[in-house]
Amino acid sequence: MSAAFVPHRMAFVRALRRLLGKPLGTFLSALVVGIALTLPALGYMLIDNLGSLANGMTGKPEISVFLNRNVDQAGISAFENRLRTDKRVSALRFVSRDAALKELAARGAFADVTGALPENPLPDAFVLEPVGSDPAVFESLRVSLTAMPEVMHVQLDSVWVERLHAVVELGQRTALMLAGLLGTVLIIVTFNTIRLQILTQRHEISVSLLMGATRGFVRRPFLYFGFLQGMLGGILAWGLVEILILVIAPHVQTLARTYNIVVDLHGPNVWQSVSLILFASILGWVGAALSVRRHLHDGMVD
């Protein structure tokens, strides 16, 4: 180890010793930090789960156009040509009534129903993607499509997907704002812990300064202490999130099953876990740095 790291190693060891010297106090402070961080972290994870659910569906808006049953093959071709020349349409797909029935039959729940039908009740349909993402274009397209004689019904498919995306985004922002607020709590907790430490070690600090300690030498153990305490809090928060997700996962799955959705509720991945712990550690460091700056001054020497 290079000589330049020796003071850092010493400061680290001293900080660690202070932490281990008061296990209960250390645990309680870390718990405060951990619980404060669990709330936004858990919220973020749930939103993240919802987000991956929403990402499974295409966010691109689609318009389904169902044709009247009496439109014949020639009418369908004429209708298709008209859509192809429409500049507001970027992609077009024809779903024949037979194909639609097959697809429906393929979905387990409806298999027996389709088999019992005397004839195919489904209409022919076009699925088209409008150009761009301007809601005004969708609306004008919907109006002109509805006005066509061949058209029985027009449906904008994707509105709810968009809404889901919007909800997910809102949720993520809320979780981040919550993280910001509760991160402040973490800073304040560390600030106060360090303040008390400086007060109790006043004498030692003043003697050290008198013996020629640099301010860095005095400051460092406090910074490491804040960092380590934040890290412990982060690890606790991570553990709490894992446990809480484990506890609620079966309930979410039961709920999801009633909607015929398979949800695999996942905890934080490696990157998210590391970020959480690092976030907590850095905030601990910041809290300690602010406290040291405020409470460790030169007047302490005598």
Next chain:
Amino acid sequence: MIRFENVSKLYPGGHEALSDISFEIRHGELLVLAGHSGAGKSTLIKLIAALEKPTAGKVWVSGQDVGALRQNQIPYLRRSLGLVMQEHRLLNDRTVFDNVMLPLLVTGYPPRDAARRVRVALEKVGLSEYENSMPLTLSGGEQQRVAIARAIVNKPSVLIADEPTAHLDPAYAREIAALFRSFHAAGVTILLSTHDETLFSPYGARRIELAKGRLQA
């Protein structure tokens, strides 16, 4: 070694602790700073260790203008001095050994050499068998000797002691005085303040006297 040039120290509120002080301590000298309490002895010593800044004049230590030192240079000045302050300021929750180790710890001294040096310093003040004791279990004279061991463990070029014999029984005080005498004999430059200069007069020390912040002729 240490030189005061027309130094004055005016505390906020108008109290003039030192007024136009000029003197010099040469290498290898033992200088006794005499005077009643409140004469400005402690202030003078604080100026040398950069615990206070002069309001006028200059304090030179080993060619450095102490008043002009930057904050980050002050620790290195203090390391070159062996300081024994008026209250001995031991850490009562550490052993004698750890107390004497502190200046070496602070300077990042290699631990194995440091332990050897601590034992040498303790031996010099005659406390070898007390290295694992806690300071509060020692007598006042022994505690003062721990503080002196702590001051010399760094092998400073100059030893500065503020009233090292205050609050001590006469017998202990004579022991401490003899200790400083032995350091002086070993070539250490020493500045010490005392209100009881009879302790050091047998050693033929040079003396200067402060009264109400002024040097007496």
